[in-house]
Amino acid sequence: MRGSAPAPIRPLATNLTQRVLDAAGLIILGKGRELRLALACLLARGHLLIEDLPGVGKTTLAHLLARLLGLQYSRIQFTSDLLPADVIGVSVYEREHERFRFHPGPVFAQLVLADEINRATPKAQSALLEAMEERQVTVDGETRQLPEPFFVIATQNPSYQIGTFPLPESQLDRFLMRIRLGYPPAAQEKVLLAGEDRRIMVEHQVPVLSVGELAALQASVTQVHAAASIIDYCLAILQFTRRSERFVHGLSPRAGVGLLRAAKAWALLEDRAYVLPEDLQAVLPSCCIHRLVSGDGNGRLDHDEVATLILSSVPVP
The missing domain is CATH 3.40.50.300 (P-loop containing nucleotide triphosphate hydrolases)
Incomplete structure (x- = not known):
């Protein structure tokens, strides 16, 4: 890729x-x-x-x-x-x-x-x-x-x-x-x-x-290219949040669309016309933190918790 x-x-x-x-x-x-x-x-x-x-x-x-x-x-x-x-x-x-x-x-x-x-x-x-x-x-x-x-x-x-x-x-x-x-x-x-x-x-x-x-x-x-493997990576992130008992509910399809669009914007700032896994990882906490609620009763999670949990649990393509 x-x-x-x-x-x-x-x-x-x-x-x-x-x-x-x-x-x-x-x-x-x-x-x-x-x-x-x-x-x-x-x-x-x-x-x-x-x-x-x-x-x-x-x-x-x-x-x-x-x-x-x-x-x-x-x-x-x-x-x-x-x-x-x-x-x-x-x-x-x-x-x-x-x-x-x-x-x-x-x-x-x-x-x-x-x-x-x-x-x-x-x-x-x-x-x-x-x-x-x-x-x-x-x-x-x-x-x-x-x-x-x-x-x-x-x-x-x-x-x-x-x-x-x-x-x-x-x-x-x-x-x-x-x-x-x-x-x-x-x-x-x-x-x-x-x-x-x-x-x-x-x-x-x-x-x-x-x-x-x-x-x-x-x-x-909108013209920044996201390869099939990047889309699969984004989908795996969404599905992990929906399956994980750490969250009350997972990320919505709108959150997934926004996450990929934000990754494309980050890639453009890096002067690239294609998305890398690092672009998704860079914007993931900011795109997800306010949409996820902890399933253990502690309320909303902080950026570090979300990033560490999701990125360590979802394999990089």
Whole structure:
């Protein structure tokens, strides 16, 4: 499989994506792998969930990607009193025209930050379900398309914090990846403390990719080749999670499709037009962690547990 690999689809893909990663790495310090996963999620046309403590750069990352990619940006602060209409919009009666006029909500943007999504009630959270899956919203019986590209980055605080509501499985499954940023390494944190305010630095950023270049990269992901052995490897991973007593339930077919698509995006970032087992292994924890629940009553598993258990149990082709 390795010896007969096709030629790269886009010779400039690595240069384009590296420009984004280099610029982002100057502001989000010491998080190269997390930035790479976030970009792969976007290229795979998925949505990203970032779960971590307040103050580690979740909101900054979302705003930064919007600036670097020249995307229309919208931020929704999720609170306990948020209503679905606050997200998708509402029709208002205009007396002078004797008709209702739809006022789009903040979800009508190319990059939407759903900040602290688990501080809203499940009813408000559900306002994003159709948007994330179908890239459209239906209000008053009329369906309205969302802009392209459409990318949701949601942040959530740890579930043990006061005032949080757990995300239902149907909502979690709409996210292609879940990542954590964590604290920066000490050396990078020293630079952060001594340097300029990161929020000001983000405001000064200019786009390093056009929307057209981003769309071309997303299209290139679909052309990345996955050999039959790679598809069998992905299928074996899915079947293992469904058979294993360590999980309450296994990965869904939608999770499998997303896992393979994310692996293709990771391969493109590596300047390859074909998927290797290492690509699946690289994205597996982020694509699966939020979809699996421990069968021993301990709740959700961490990245290391999922990666060690699955990758050590499923043979590599």
